[in-house]
Amino acid sequence: MHIPDGYLSPATCAVMGAAMVPVLATATKKVNDTFDKKDVPTMAIGSAFAFTIMMFNVPIPGGTTAHAVGATLLAIALGPWGASISLTIALLIQSLFFGDGGILALGANSFNMAFLAPFAGYGVYALLQKLKVGKVISSAIGAYIGINAAALATAIELGLQPVLFHAADGRALYFPYGLSQSIPAMMIAHLTVAGLVEAVITGLVVYYLMRAGEGNILYKFSYRLRGEAK
Amino acid sequence: MSNFIEKTVLGIQSTFEDMFASDEIANKKGLMQSLDPRVRLLSIILLIVIANLGNSLYYMAIMLVYSLILAVLSKIPMKSYIARISAVSIVFTGIVLIPSLFNVVRPGKPLIYITGSLYITKGGALSALIFIMRSFVSLSFIYILTLSTKWIEILKALRYFKLPKVFSATLDISLRYITLFLDVASNMFLARKSRSVGKSKGKSERKFVASSMGNLLIKSEQLSDDVYNAMISRGYKGEYKTINNFKISRSDIIWIIFNVSLFMIFFLLKGGKLWI
Numbered sequence: 001m002h003i004p005d006g007y008l009s010p011a012t013c014a015v016m017g018a019a020m021v022p023v024l025a026t027a028t029k030k031v032n033d034t035f036d037k038k039d040v041p042t043m044a045i046g047s048a049f050a051f052t053i054m055m056f057n058v059p060i061p062g063g064t065t066a067h068a069v070g071a072t073l074l075a076i077a078l079g080p081w082g083a084s085i086s087l088t089i090a091l092l093i094q095s096l097f098f099g100d101g102g103i104l105a106l107g108a109n110s111f112n113m114a115f116l117a118p119f120a121g122y123g124v125y126a127l128l129q130k131l132k133v134g135k136v137i138s139s140a141i142g143a144y145i146g147i148n149a150a151a152l153a154t155a156i157e158l159g160l161q162p163v164l165f166h167a168a169d170g171r172a173l174y175f176p177y178g179l180s181q182s183i184p185a186m187m188i189a190h191l192t193v194a195g196l197v198e199a200v201i202t203g204l205v206v207y208y209l210m211r212a213g214e215g216n217i218l219y220k221f222s223y224r225l226r227g228e229a230k
Numbered sequence: 231m232s233n234f235i236e237k238t239v240l241g242i243q244s245t246f247e248d249m250f251a252s253d254e255i256a257n258k259k260g261l262m263q264s265l266d267p268r269v270r271l272l273s274i275i276l277l278i279v280i281a282n283l284g285n286s287l288y289y290m291a292i293m294l295v296y297s298l299i300l301a302v303l304s305k306i307p308m309k310s311y312i313a314r315i316s317a318v319s320i321v322f323t324g325i326v327l328i329p330s331l332f333n334v335v336r337p338g339k340p341l342i343y344i345t346g347s348l349y350i351t352k353g354g355a356l357s358a359l360i361f362i363m364r365s366f367v368s369l370s371f372i373y374i375l376t377l378s379t380k381w382i383e384i385l386k387a388l389r390y391f392k393l394p395k396v397f398s399a400t401l402d403i404s405l406r407y408i409t410l411f412l413d414v415a416s417n418m419f420l421a422r423k424s425r426s427v428g429k430s431k432g433k434s435e436r437k438f439v440a441s442s443m444g445n446l447l448i449k450s451e452q453l454s455d456d457v458y459n460a461m462i463s464r465g466y467k468g469e470y471k472t473i474n475n476f477k478i479s480r481s482d483i484i485w486i487i488f489n490v491s492l493f494m495i496f497f498l499l500k501g502g503k504l505w506i
Contacts, residue, residue, distance in 0.1 A: 004318060005368035006361060010282045028394050040396065041457040044403035045450045051404070052411040053443050055241050059234040059435045070443070077447065089401050093408070097381060098248065099318075099372045103278055162336075171338070171353035173285050176330035176361070204440030205447070214448050 001069070001154055001194075002094065003109055005102030008157060009165045009174045016157065017107025023084060023115050030081040039082070046078050047086035051093060058197050066194060068201040071113060071150070072121025072143035076206070080122040087114035108157050112150040121146025135210065140203030147198040148190050155179075155186035234435060235423045242416040248376075249409070255377045261303035262378035264481045267387040273489065274375040280493060281367045287356065290363040292496070297370040304378045311373060319365040327358040381405060390476065403457065414449065418442045 008016075031039060050070055057065035075083040088110045094100040101109045125142030129135070159179035162172040177185070256263060262270055281293045301311060329335045331354040332344075338351030375384070385405065389398050422438055 004323070004365060005278060005372075006282060006319075006323075006365035010279060013282075024394075024397075028396050031396055040399045041403055041461065042454045043396070044400045045407055045454040045457065047400060047404040048407040048411050049446060049450045051408050052415050052446065055238060055245070055412070056415070056439050056443065057234040057237040057241070058439050059432050061432055065234045065237055068443075073443075073447075085396060085400060086404075089397065089404055092401065093405060095372070096384065097376055097405075098245070099314075099369055099376065102368060103275060103372060104282060104368070167285070167353075169338075169353060170336075172330070172336065172357045174361070176327065176336060176354070176357055181335070200436060201440050201443070204437055205444045208437075208441040208444035209447065212444065212448070214444075 001109075001113060001151060002091075002101030003105040003154065003158070005104050007102070007161070007175045008105055008108055009161060010104060011165070012157060012161065012174075013102075013104040013107055015107075016105075016111050020088075020107045020111050020115065023111070024088065027081040027084050031085065043078065043082055043086045044089075046074055046082065047089040047093075050074055050087055050090040054090070054094075058201055060193060060197060066197045068198050069113060069117060069147060069150075070202070071117035072125065072139065072146040072198070073202045073205055075118035075122035075146075076125055076139055076142070080118045083118040083122070084110075084114045087118060090114075108154075112153045112157075116153050117146040117150040119146075120149035136203045136207045139206040140199040143202035144195045144199035148187070148195050151186045151190035151194070152183070155183045158182045158186075234439070235419045235426075238419050239416055239423070242412045242419075245412060246409075249381070252377050253380055255304075255306060256380045256383070258305040260305035260378060261300065261485075262374060263304065264479075265485055266476055266478055266482050267379055267383040268390050268476055269478070269482045269485065270375060270379055271384060271387040273485070274371050277371050278368050281364060281371070284364075285360060287360055287363075289496070290360050290367065293367045294363055297367050297374070301370060301374050304374055306374060306377050311370070311377070315366055315369045315373060319369050320362055323362055323365045324358075327361060330354050331358055386476070407453070407457075410453075411446065411450075415442065415446060418445070 031043070053070045053073075054067055057067055060066050071083065071087060074086055077083075078086060091101060091106060091110050091114055095103050095106050095109070121142040123142075124145045125138045128138035128141060133141075156179065158175045159177065159182035161175035162178050165173045167173060175182070265273075277297075281290075281297075284290060284293065301308065331350045333340070333349050333351050333354075336351065336354055338353035340349040341352045341355055343349045385402055388401065393401075419442070
């Protein structure tokens with residue numbers, strides 16, 4: 001889901017980057033308000049964690065592998081604001097040091113994966129928790145919704161390119177497929193394979209933590225970052 | 231199927247190789263290496279912006295040649311460099327673009343007929359060619375930066391541009407712990423490989439990946455405690471200070487003047503129409 005450079009027009013990148021500014025500003029403020037000196041190493045380790053688990057290959061039926069993003073998992077552990085900072089940093093490292101995802105597209109990529117995914121995922125998780133659904137199921141459904149929200153946003157950003165940016169003769173200047181092609185292509189892949197991988201892995205991680213007697217890690221990591229009193 | 235283990239371990243391995251390679255290349259005496267890291271970072275970002283603004287075949291060809299010359303002058307090993315960039319920008323992007331060549335996806339003037347009603351359009355082919363070149367050029371600029379610059383220098387340069395403290399400190403610490411985590415993760419996967427005989431079920435493999443993640447999360451929690459205590463014992467009070475010693479040299483000034491004049495000429499050539 002990492003959009004490389006050259007797919008989006010610079011104007012789109014600028015808009016998406018601008019959209020990320022208030023998100024990150026609010027995240028910084030939220031974190032600063034409840035700032036504890038300990039949060040910097042916690043978020044740093046969180047982003048190293050996010051980076052590392054994105055490298056884990058998950059076997060899927062059919063013999064190939066996929067990988068999870070872990071946005072919802074991180075949002076459950078660090079709270080959505082802390083997760084969005086951690087994930088933005090992880091994406092920055094991927095693009096700047098490994099060429100994975102564009103530098104200009106960083107705004108768009110972080111909007112999708114570091115803002116929409118953790119917030120949608122965490123929102124659903126929190127809602128299901130209120131409805132007294134178990135943690136494992138809530139986190140799996142949250143992860144499924146989170147990753148698909150990000151995929152839909154990616155498809156829309158890509159699909160808007162030929163509508164907004166084309167030459168006088170109708171030739172596409174950037175990404176050539178319109179919304180009617182990009183949305184089905186992205187969503188079929190994510191509603192089925194990628195979404196399920198994310199859901200199963202997130203659910204299993206939470207299950208493992210509960211089984212290992214470390215379920216409280218989902219709280220004690222971040223009661224402050226989440227704005228809950230201890 | 232244990233290939234998910236091999237894939238992961240190899241992926242992590244190549245990340246370590248990248249880190250090592252960039253340190254090695256950064257020590258060579260090349261063009262990029264002679265510039266101040268701040269100038270390097272900023273010029274690469276600007277070059278990517280400039281490359282992405284253009285939409286003509288000529289302009290992309292010029293940028294392509296420019297990026298290749300820059301890579302050669304920066305003593306970057308060309309074979310692996312081109313292979314890696316091509317994998318993403320030509321192979322991956324190329325596959326994505328195949329349907330867009332045809333008139334059924336985007337109507338246009340015919341270029342090559344496949345059957346009576348199906349043909350490759352001129353516009354589609356031209357767009358795809360420019361698209362691939364743009365993607366190649368953007369990626370090659372990023373690789374030139376990462377290969378010619380030590381990570382620590384990129385970090386220092388980023389710090390100079392005054393990111394909010396939460397970010398710069400987080401980025402700093404995180405980059406250091408990625409190395410540790412990758413090592414831990416690689417060991418977990420290797421340990422699993424050495425314990426497994428024969429075939430295992432997909433379900434248990436997925437369980438293994440998830441429990442490794444969970445285990446890593448538990449380790450992270452302990453580690454962030456340890457890091458925090460280590461920081462406290464070194465006098466950390468919630469402020470994060472670093473020593474920066476940058477110097478703009480003559481080569482930086484020559485580089486800046488050269489590039490500014492080069493791109494001024496580009497934008498003025500053909501009445502400013504070269505790049506569109």
